[in-house]
Amino acid sequence: MAKKKKSSKQRTDFRKHHQGRVRQGDLTRDFAGGKELADLSHGERVSGKGDLTRKRTVIAESEADAAIAEAELMTGRVISAHGLKSKVMTDDGTMYECAIRQVLKSLSIDGRSAVVAGDHVWFRAQSPQDGMIERVGDRHGIICRTSRGQQHVIVANIDYLLIIASAAQPGLKPVLIDRFLLTAKQCDVEPVIVINKVDLVDTAPLQPIIGAYAALGYRVLMTSAESGMGVDYLRELLHGKQTALAGQSGVGKSSLLNVVQPGLGLAIGRVSTDNDKGRHTTTSSQLIPLAGGGAVFDTPGIRQFQLWDISAGEVAGLMPDVRPYVSACRYPNCLHLSEDDCAVKDAVADGRIDARRYDAYCHLLEDDLLTITR
Numbered sequence: 423m424a425k426k427k428k429s430s431k432q433r434t435d436f437r438k439h440h441q442g443r444v445r446q447g448d449l450t451r452d453f454a455g456g457k458e459l460a461d462l463s464h465g466e467r468v469s470g471k472g473d474l475t476r477k478r479t480v481i482a483e484s485e486a487d488a489a490i491a492e493a494e495l496m497t498g499r500v501i502s503a504h505g506l507k508s509k510v511m512t513d514d515g516t517m518y519e520c521a522i523r524q525v526l527k528s529l530s531i532d533g534r535s536a537v538v539a540g541d542h543v544w545f546r547a548q549s550p551q552d553g554m555i556e557r558v559g560d561r562h563g564i565i566c567r568t569s570r571g572q573q574h575v576i577v578a579n580i581d582y583l584l585i586i587a588s589a590a591q592p593g594l595k596p597v598l599i600d601r602f603l604l605t606a607k608q609c610d611v612e613p614v615i616v617i618n619k620v621d622l623v624d625t626a627p628l629q630p631i632i633g634a635y636a637a638l639g640y641r642v643l644m645t646s647a648e649s650g651m652g653v654d655y656l657r658e659l660l661h662g663k664q665t666a667l668a669g670q671s672g673v674g675k676s677s678l679l680n681v682v683q684p685g686l687g688l689a690i691g692r693v694s695t696d697n698d699k700g701r702h703t704t705t706s707s708q709l710i711p712l713a714g715g716g717a718v719f720d721t722p723g724i725r726q727f728q729l730w731d732i733s734a735g736e737v738a739g740l741m742p743d744v745r746p747y748v749s750a751c752r753y754p755n756c757l758h759l760s761e762d763d764c765a766v767k768d769a770v771a772d773g774r775i776d777a778r779r780y781d782a783y784c785h786l787l788e789d790d791l792l793t794i795t796r
C-alpha cells in the first residue's frame with residue numbers, strides 16, 4: 423500500500439516537473455509506464471524473501487529505473503487513431519507514427535479504444551518518424567457516438583464544440599445547429615454557435631433566431647471570414663481552449679480558422695452548387711495549435727457527425743427549453759408527437775416553447791431517429 427502511494431507521488435512529481443502542460447492526475451491509466459515494467463522485472467526478488475531493507479532498496483532501484491525510463495519518453499497529442507497505429511504530434515509539431523504497447527491494448531476495458539484522437543500520450547521514439555505509445559493520460563471532454571451499442575470516442579480532451587453555420591451559401595439550417603447542440607449536451611462539452619458569412623446577408627432577420635439561442639443560454643457569435651467581423655472575439659474565445667469544429671461543408675470552417683490564425687493556410691473549398699450541400703474539403707483529422715495557447719481539432723468524424731447515439735426518447739431531455747415540461751406529460755414514455763395530454767405540446771401551443779424548436783424536434787424524431795430504429 424505504502425509502496426503504491428510513494429510511486430504515484432513520484433510519478434506526479436516527475437510529471438509536474440517535466441510535463442508542464444499536462445495537469446496533475448492525468449496519468450491514472452498508467453498501465454505501461456517504466457515503474458510497472460521495472461516492478462515486474464524485480465518481482466521475484468521483492469516478493470520472495472520478505473526482507474524489508476532489501477525490499478526498500480529494490481523499490482528505490484526500480485523507482486530510479488522508472489525515472490530514467492520516464493525521462494526517455496516524449497509527450498504528444500494523438501491526431502488520429504486508426505486500428506493499431508496512431509499519428510502523434512509533439513509540442514514542436516513533429517509527427518510520429520506510433521504503435522501501442524500490447525499491455526495498453528489488452529488493458530483497454532469494454533471494447534473502448536486504448537488510444538483515441540485528442541489523447542495526451544507518452545511515447546518512446548524508435549526512429550525519427552516512429553514510436554511506441556507507453557502511456558495515455560486521463561480523458562475529459564469526450565465527444566463520442568454509439569453505434570450498435572459500441573461507444574466510439576471521436577475526440578477526447580475538448581472544452582468547446584464550435585458549431586459553425588453560415589447565414590448564406592449554404593443557407594442557415596437551425597435543425598443542424600440543434601443536432602449539434604444535442605451532441606454537445608450529451609457529451610457534456612460546451613457548445614458555441616457561430617453564424618458565419620454574415621457579410622452576405624442583411625443580419626436583421628437573423629436576430630430572432632440568435633436571440634432564441636441566446637435565451638436558452640447558448641453563446642452565439644456572428645462572424646465573417648471575409649470582412650473580419652467577429653474574428654477578434656472568436657480568437658479571444660478559443661485562446662487557451664481545446665476546441666472541436668463542427669458544421670456542414672462549405673460554411674467556412676477553414677476560412678475562419680485562417681483568419682483567426684493568419685498564416686495557417688488551410689485549404690479552402692468552393693461551395694458546391696449541387697443542392698447547396700457541398701463536399702468537405704478537409705478529409706483527414708488535423709490538430710491546429712493556436713498561437714498563444716489552445717488548439718483546434720478538425721476531424722471529419724465530427725464534421726459529418728450525426729445523431730447516431732441519441733434515442734428518440736432522450737431528445738426532449740437534452741433540450742433545455744423542452745425538458746422542464748416532459749415530466750408533466752400523461753405518459754412517462756411520451757415522445758410529444760401525437761400523444762394525448764402532452765405538456766410539451768401544451769407549452770408549444772401557448773408559446774412557452776418556441777414553435778420553431780418544436781418543429782425541429784419533430785423533424786428530427788420523424789425523419790431520423792424513428793425511421794432509423796423502425
Ligand SMILES: Nc1nc2c(ncn2[C@@H]2O[C@H](COP(=O)(O)OP(=O)(O)OP(=O)(O)O)[C@@H](O)[C@H]2O)c(=O)[nH]1
Nearest residue numbers: 619646647648672673674675676677691702703704
Ligand atoms: N462571403 C463569404 N464567403 C466565405 C466566408 N467564409 C468562407 N467563405 C467561402 O465559402 C467557401 C467554403 O469555405 P471553407 O472555409 O472551405 O468551408 P469549410 O466549412 O471549411 O468547408 P469543408 O472543408 O468542405 O467542410 C469558400 O469559397 C470561402 O471563400 C465568409 O465569411 N464570407
Ligand SMILES: [Zn+2]
Nearest residue numbers: 751756758764
Ligand atoms: Zn409529451
